[in-house]
Amino acid sequence: MSGLPDASLPLDAAETAQLIEFARACKAAARAVTLYPNGHPAIASTLGRIVQITSSGELTQPLTIGVLPDGLQMTERAPARIDSAITELAALLHSHLIGELTIHPGGDVESWRTFLLLLGRSPESVRTDGGIARVWTTMAGRHVELREIDYTEVLRERLDGESALWTRVIANCLQGSAFDVDESGIRELLGIAADSEKLAALMASLERSTDGSGDGGGIGLKAAAMMRMLRGIVEVVSKKDPEQLEPVLKQMATAAGHCSPDMLIGLIRQSSGDQGPQLMQAVVGRMTDTTISRFVSRHVIADGTATDRLAQAFQTLVRDGDEQQRLLAMARHDVAESPLGSTDTFGELWDTVAEKLLTSYSDATFVSESYGKELSGARMKAIDVASTSDDPPERISAWLRTIATTALRGLDLMLMIDLLKIEQDEQRWRELLTPLVGLIEDLLLVGDFDAASESIAVLVTAGGAGTPSRRQLALTAIDVLLAGSMMRHVTTHLATLDEAQFERVKVMSVSLGEVFVRPLAEALSVEDRPRTRERLTSILLAFGSVGRRTIERLKNSHNPAVRRTAIQLMRQFGGDEALPDLTELLDDNEPQVQREAVRAILNVGTDAAYRILEQALASGTAQSRDAIMQSIGRVRDERATPLFAYILGHIDHRGALAPIYLRAIESLGALRDPGGIAPLREVLYKGEWWAPRRTGATRSAAASALARIGTADAFAVLDEAVARGSRGVRSAARAQLSASRTRRPAARPPEEHQA
Numbered sequence: 001m002s003g004l005p006d007a008s009l010p011l012d013a014a015e016t017a018q019l020i021e022f023a024r025a026c027k028a029a030a031r032a033v034t035l036y037p038n039g040h041p042a043i044a045s046t047l048g049r050i051v052q053i054t055s056s057g058e059l060t061q062p063l064t065i066g067v068l069p070d071g072l073q074m075t076e077r078a079p080a081r082i083d084s085a086i087t088e089l090a091a092l093l094h095s096h097l098i099g100e101l102t103i104h105p106g107g108d109v110e111s112w113r114t115f116l117l118l119l120g121r122s123p124e125s126v127r128t129d130g131g132i133a134r135v136w137t138t139m140a141g142r143h144v145e146l147r148e149i150d151y152t153e154v155l156r157e158r159l160d161g162e163s164a165l166w167t168r169v170i171a172n173c174l175q176g177s178a179f180d181v182d183e184s185g186i187r188e189l190l191g192i193a194a195d196s197e198k199l200a201a202l203m204a205s206l207e208r209s210t211d212g213s214g215d216g217g218g219i220g221l222k223a224a225a226m227m228r229m230l231r232g233i234v235e236v237v238s239k240k241d242p243e244q245l246e247p248v249l250k251q252m253a254t255a256a257g258h259c260s261p262d263m264l265i266g267l268i269r270q271s272s273g274d275q276g277p278q279l280m281q282a283v284v285g286r287m288t289d290t291t292i293s294r295f296v297s298r299h300v301i302a303d304g305t306a307t308d309r310l311a312q313a314f315q316t317l318v319r320d321g322d323e324q325q326r327l328l329a330m331a332r333h334d335v336a337e338s339p340l341g342s343t344d345t346f347g348e349l350w351d352t353v354a355e356k357l358l359t360s361y362s363d364a365t366f367v368s369e370s371y372g373k374e375l376s377g378a379r380m381k382a383i384d385v386a387s388t389s390d391d392p393p394e395r396i397s398a399w400l401r402t403i404a405t406t407a408l409r410g411l412d413l414m415l416m417i418d419l420l421k422i423e424q425d426e427q428r429w430r431e432l433l434t435p436l437v438g439l440i441e442d443l444l445l446v447g448d449f450d451a452a453s454e455s456i457a458v459l460v461t462a463g464g465a466g467t468p469s470r471r472q473l474a475l476t477a478i479d480v481l482l483a484g485s486m487m488r489h490v491t492t493h494l495a496t497l498d499e500a501q502f503e504r505v506k507v508m509s510v511s512l513g514e515v516f517v518r519p520l521a522e523a524l525s526v527e528d529r530p531r532t533r534e535r536l537t538s539i540l541l542a543f544g545s546v547g548r549r550t551i552e553r554l555k556n557s558h559n560p561a562v563r564r565t566a567i568q569l570m571r572q573f574g575g576d577e578a579l580p581d582l583t584e585l586l587d588d589n590e591p592q593v594q595r596e597a598v599r600a601i602l603n604v605g606t607d608a609a610y611r612i613l614e615q616a617l618a619s620g621t622a623q624s625r626d627a628i629m630q631s632i633g634r635v636r637d638e639r640a641t642p643l644f645a646y647i648l649g650h651i652d653h654r655g656a657l658a659p660i661y662l663r664a665i666e667s668l669g670a671l672r673d674p675g676g677i678a679p680l681r682e683v684l685y686k687g688e689w690w691a692p693r694r695t696g697a698t699r700s701a702a703a704s705a706l707a708r709i710g711t712a713d714a715f716a717v718l719d720e721a722v723a724r725g726s727r728g729v730r731s732a733a734r735a736q737l738s739a740s741r742t743r744r745p746a747a748r749p750p751e752e753h754q755a
Contacts, residue, residue, distance in 0.1 A: 009077060010077060010078055010079060010080040011074055011075075011077050011078065011079050011080055012080070013080065015074055015077075015079075016079040016080040016081060018063075019065070019072060019074055019079050019086065020079065020081075020083045020085060020086060021053055022050075022053060022054070022063070022065075022103075023072065023083065023085040023086045023088075023089045024083070024085040025046070025049045025050040025053055026050060026089055026116075027085050027088055027089050027092075028046045028049070029043075029046040029047050029049070029050045029112065029116055030092065030116045030119055030120060031046075031530075032045075032046040032047070033046075033047070033113050033116045033117055033120065034116075034117070034120035034530075034531055034534075035534060037499060038113070043113070044109075047109045047112055047113055047116075048109070050112055051107065051108060051109055051112060054103055054105060054106075054107055054112075054143075055105060055106065056105040056106050058105075059103070059105040060105070061105075062102050062103065062104050062105070063102065063103040064100065064101075064102045064103075065100065065101055065102075065103070066099070066100050067090055067093045067094055067098050067099055067100060067101065068090060068094070069090065069091070069094045070087055070090055070091065071086060071087065071090050072086050072089065072090050084591070084592055092119060092530075093119075095123045096119065096123050096126060096132045096148075097123070097127075097131065097132065097148050097149040098132060098146055098147070098148060098149070099147050099148065099149040100146075100147040101144055101145065101146050101147070102144070102145040102147075103143065103144055104142070104143050104144070104145070106143060107143030107144065108143075111142075111143050112143070114139060115136070115143075115144055118132065118135060118136060118139070120495075120531055121495065121496055121531075122495040122496055122529060122531070122532070125495070125496050131148055132146060132148060133146045133147070133148035189233065189236055190236065190237065190240060190241060190244070193233050193236075193237055193244075193248045193251060193252075194244065194247065194248065194251060195251065196251040196254035196255050199251055199252065199254075199255040200254070200255035200258040202229075203226060203229070203255055203256075203258070203259060204258065204259075206222070206225060206226055206229060207222055207226070207259065207260065207263055222263060222266065223263060223266025223267050223269070226259075226263065226266075226267060227267060227279070227280075230252060230267075230279060230283070231279060233248065233252075234248070234249075234279065249282055249283060249286055250286050252283045252286075253283050253284070253285075253286035253287040253288070253291060254287075254288075254291055256283055256284075256287065256291075257287060257291040257292065257294060257295040258295075258298075260299075260309075261299060261307065261309040261310045261312070261313040262309055264295075264313045264316075264317075265309065265312060265313050265316060267280055268280055268284065268316055284317060287317065289326075289327055289330065290330070292314075292317055292318060292327055293327045293328075293330035293331040293334065294331070294334060295313075295314075295317075296310065296314055296327070296328070296331040296357070297331040297332075297334035297335045297338075298334075300331070300335050300340070300353055301334075301335055301338045301339075301340050302484070302485070303438065304340065304349075304434060304437055304438065304480045304484060305349070305352065305353060305356075305434045305438070306352075306353040306356040306357050308356075310357070311356050311357045311359070314357050315357075321358075324357070324358055325358075328354050328357060328358070332350055332354075335350065335353075338483075339479070339483035340480060340483060342479075343476045343479055343480060344472060344476055345430075345472075345473065345476045348430075349434075352431075352434075406448075409442075409443070409446075409448065409451065410451070412439060413439065413443075413451050413454065413455060416432070416435065416436055416439055416455070417454065417455065417458055419432055420432055420436070420458050420462070421458075426467075426469055426470070429470065429473070430473050433459075433473060433474075433476075433477040436455060436458075436459070436477065437477055437480055437481050437484070439455060440452055440455045440456060440481060440486070441481070441484060441485055441486060441489065443455065444485075444486055444489035444490060445485070445489050447493045447497075449493075449497075449501060449504050449505050449508065450504065452508065453504055453505075453507070453508040453511075456481075456508055456511065456512065457511065459474045459477055459478055459481075460474075460478075460511050460512065460513075462474035478512060478515060479515065482512070482515060482516065482519050486519075487519045487520070487522075487523045488523075490505065490509075490523075491523050491527065491532055491536065494531070494532045494535045494536065495529055495531040495532045495535070497535075502535060502538075505539070506538065506539050506542055509539050509542070510539075510542050510543060514543070516543075517540070517543055520536060520539060520540055521540065523536060524536045524537065524540065524562065525559075525562055526559070526562075527562070528559065528561070530561070533561060533562070560590040560592060560593050563590070563593045564592060564593055564596050567593070567596045567597055567600050629660060629663050640667065640671060641668065641671055641673045641675045641676050642675070644664040644665075644667050644668045644671075644676065644679070645668070645675070645676065645678075645679040647660065647661065647664040648661065648664055648665065648668075648679045648680075648682070648683055649679065649682075653694075653698060654691075654694070658694070661698075662697070662698070662701055665680065665683060665698070665701040665702055665705050666701060666704075666705060668680055668705050668709075669704060669705025669706070669707075669708035669709055670705075670708065672708065672709050672710065673709070674709065674711055674713060674714075676705070676709065677706065677709060677711070677713055677714050677717060680702045680705050680706050680709075680717070681702075681706075681717045683698060683699070683701075683702040684699055684702040684703060684706070684717070684721055684725075684729060684732065684733070685721075685725065685729060686698070686699075687699065687726070687728060687729075692728075695728060696728060696731075696732070699728055699729060699732040700732045700735070702732070703718060703721070703732040703733050703735065703736040704736055706718055706736070707736040707737070707739070715737070718733040718736060718737050719733075719737070721733035722734050722737065
């Protein structure tokens with residue numbers, strides 16, 4: 001026999017306990033280091049625990065853990081029982097593409113903190129830096145070894161899969177090579193070509209992809225790659241299924257309507273080879289009125305206006321003036337049904353859009369003839385200057401810094417704010433808002449929240465203290481900003497911001513007012529990343545009671561983590577007003593949500609709250625009662641004592657609720673809270689002569705709970721019961737006093753009472 005454990009068998013009890021203990025400690029510490037600043041007591045306690053269980057004394061040899069999407073393994077065996085901490089830690093590790101980690105004994109507090117902070121970053125940002133294994137190696141981490149999943153190899157093993165096919169097609173097109181697809185890939189490609197949505201998604205993937213060198217390579221490179229892909233698809237269809245060529249060209253025309261204006265112009269202008277212009281002419285000729293109008297409306301909604309490139313693309317697609325008017329009317333209908341159409345200034349906004357889309361672009365009004373000639377010769381002058389090269393390096397570096405992206409962005413911001421402050425003409429001030437909204441979105445996209453906050457402050461100030469017309473215009477601009485990509489850009493950066501930056505984002509969000517609450521709640525209801533969800537919740541709480549209206553949306557979310565966030569908000573708002581919502585969540589099918597609802601009700605701590613739990617215990621099924629009692633039993637602090645006392649005073653100790661009654665007695669003993677002595681004393685003396693067995697069991701449980709509390713007052717109750725109680729009471733108390741090592745000599749008993 002080999003001596004290796006059978007992979008089909010679960011881990012034994014000791015190994016399962018070790019894995020669960022590590023998962024719980026790791027999850028608690030990961031949460032603490034991302035939520036609290038360094039030096040906070042919560043970090044010290046949670047990191048201390050994980051350091052202890054991975055110390056040389058506790059961990060005698062390296063611990064290797066395999067990571068699955070929904071679980072952890074040791075020696076390729078699953079634990080004997082499932083624990084939520086294992087599931088959550090597995091999801092966190094898998095999101096970073098960790099397939100296996102090995103923990104070596106002896107990691108100190110700082111080493112574990114560094115590792116857990118890395119886990120707390122968003123997977124996207126870590127992969128941007130080269131992947132978690134590479135980043136961890138650069139940090140010189142030694143106490144934990146990581147094995148990262150190589151999805152490149154996974155894709156190579158799935159040549160007939162859509163993802164592998166897309167990767168190969170895009171790579172070939174960007175590198176300028178021909179298609180290298182086997183028969184199964186060709187079948188998949190034919191299926192994509194026959195579906196406009198899949199084809200549009202493939203084209204969008206190519207437009208977002210890089211050329212392998214780390215940059216996008218410009219729109220010309222992307223357009224050439226896109227043209228190679230379209231020609232390749234046409235060639236495959238022509239050879240394998242010629243009858244489908246016409247439907248495929250129509251699908252291409254529909255998919256082309258989802259391209260960016262830059263890409264569409266680049267495709268139309270492609271002239272490499274003889275088939276490029278002919279193919280695009282065939283595709284453009286099959287673009288329907290609906291495709292073109294939706295192309296226009298989609299980009300107007302996204303940008304809040306009509307850009308020069310959109311106008312150029314529209315005029316390239318549609319030459320006839322009457323036809324342009326008709327298609328713009330169709331596009332206006334689509335935009336009117338979007339959030340942009342609900343703004344008060346939509347009519348004026350659309351007039352500006354239509355004017356721009358119908359006017360051919362020319363710089364004649366901005367550039368004089370003489371200046372145009374100077375511009376034409378600027379290239380040769382630049383070459384002459386470059387060939388001279390008599391400037392010192394430090395001067396060149398200083399010049400280059402003045403045209404860096406950050407410097408130009410700062411100049412844009414300064415110019416925009418100055419114009420808004422000094423412009424007196426209402427119409428011109430209105431026209432400035434459109435580029436201002438675009439600038440704010442660009443700042444949020446790159447994560448420049450300082451500049452974005454400064455720009456938003458201008459809008460907020462105008463919306464609160466400007467003239468009536470400017471206030472309305474500023475509020476409309478804020479609505480357009482919120483209806484656009486602002487929330488998406490903010491959530492992208494939340495997980496990676498430091499505390500100071502996050503505070504600026506929170507202040508900026510609150511400054512926008514109540515209108516920010518709805519998009520914030522919508523983002524929170526679909527957010528899966530723990531760090532981002534925590535920070536969105538923090539922003540929502542900063543709105544105070546205004547955030548209460550979002551609870552209904554969050555507690556009905558399909559995501560259990562979001563429902564727990566709703567409970568967290570209820571606990572923050574507190575009071576009996578939250579009880580009806582918490583009552584609904586007592587029946588949640590997710591144990592963690594149910595447990596959080598019980599804790600929130602205990603946190604309210606009023607008789608009304610206890611009555612709700614009593615009703616849930618009395619009217620629920622045996623399974624729901626057991627789940628609620630387990631949730632209550634996990635609350636190991638004095639908050640649960642009044643509830644257990646309430647149960648003993650109000651719930652019938654007979655019938656179906658008898659197990660609940662006995663568990664409440666046991667829980668009072670487990671809490672060791674002196675506040676449980678008085679209700680336990682009442683139970684000890686309570687009895688029914690016609691039910692001796694039930695009475696004996698209840699008294700025995702009460703005496704055991706008193707002995708478990710173990711204080712002098714608790715033993716005094718037992719001593720009193722031996723001295724003054726009935727026969728059954730004396731028997732129960734005496735048994736616990738005899739078993740206790742700390743039993744004090746009983747006082748001389750007075751005259752005893754008979755049962």
